[in-house]
Amino acid sequence: MTRSRTVEWQDPSISAAVVGQESGLDFLRSMLSGRLPGPPIAATLGFTLEQVEFGHAVFALEPGEEHYNPIGSVHGGVYATLLDSAAGCAVQSVLPAGMGYTSIDLSVKFLRQINVDTGKVRAIGSVLNHGRRTALAQAELFDSEDRLLAHATSSCMLFPVSPASS
Structure with missing residues (x-):
């Protein structure tokens, strides 16, 4: 049986235009x-930012069939996207105005399968170390019973950004 899903998002240039004008947090x-x-990636995959504090970011997702790979479980790329988002936003949360970041690498360890019966999952990112040019973060993916589903580390490059001109 065919299934469908409609996805809507707002213009990403709205957020991009203010990057660097205020602190990452x-x-x-x-x-x-x-x-x-x-x-837009959050709307496409259906995940949300639930919490952010200095050095800490939490994303959540309710897994659905639209996240499945051909063998009937959530695709590893969905895990990686959640973990990358949590780790990256944890880094972003420690940046002052005028600074940006980009991921250099992401190392993921998959520990448990996720499917629609898993229920809501949470990716919790935290900064382990940050300097002037790089930052190291980790993210952990948990189910509703706080079982660890996956773990990732990410290195990020930090750099000055110029606010977009109006």
């Missing part, structure tokens, strides 16, 4: 409050 809090739109 304030930027993420603006997305969390709805003042700024979330990224």
Whole structure:
């Protein structure tokens, strides 16, 4: 039986235009409050930013069939996207205004299968170390019973950004 899903998102240039104008934590809090739109990837996969604090970010996803690979479980790329988002946003949360980041690498360890019966999962990212040019973060993916489903580490490059001109 065919299934379908409709996805809607807001113009990503709205958020991109304010990158660097405020601290990374304030930027993420603006997305969390709805003042700024979330990224299209979150709408596409159906995950949400649930919490952000200095050095810490939490994303959540309710797994569905649309996340499945051909063998009937959530695709590893979905795990990786959640973990990358949590680790990256944890890094972003420690950046002052005028600074940006990009991931250099992501190392993921898959520990348990996820399917629709797993229920809501949470990716919790935290900064392990940050300097002037790089940051190291980790993220852990948990089910509703706090069982560890996957773990990742990510190195990020930090760099100055110029606010977009109006």
